[in-house]
Amino acid sequence: MAHPNGDHQLKRIVLPSGKTIEVVYFESLAAEAEAAPAPAPAPAKPAKRTQVDLHVCPECSSELVYPVAWEEADESHWSIALRCPNCEWAEDGVYAQGDCDRFDDELERGTDALTRDYKRLMTANLADEIERFAHALEVDAILPMDF
Ligand SMILES: [Zn+2]
Secondary structure, X not given: OOOXXXXXXXXXXXXXXXXXXXXXXXXXXXXXXXXXXXXXXXOOOOOOOOXXXXXXXXXXXXXXXXXXXXXXXXXXXXXXXXXXXXXXXXXXXEEEHHHHHHHHHHHHHHHHHHHHHHHHHHHHHHHHHHHHHHHHHHOOOOOHHHO
């Protein structure tokens, strides 16, 4: 079950400055994680050095590595194609279920961060609209015939 990056949605957002930006939403969690800010690194657990942090790039240490495609290798392993958006490092590998679960958590955190940013943008935009409307009312720029 590969997940291509093709499914995306475009949302146009008007910033308080009046500038319009386009935000691309990918169906795949992976692509969303790429655009999200890197989560704070978890405290090191020296006892478990066999773990692999799949979201960390072995080349440039970027924490934005995401899966391009993945499929079940056996009942406890996944075959994943990884990509680092920072240095273009890529790898096809088979990883243990535990590593994949933590990777999944990491991607979900990235998605949450992006959703929060989006909501903040929407709130900022709305607040600006209300302010403009209130100002227009104040200076009598809006008359009953406008409705
Ligand atoms: Zn990298």
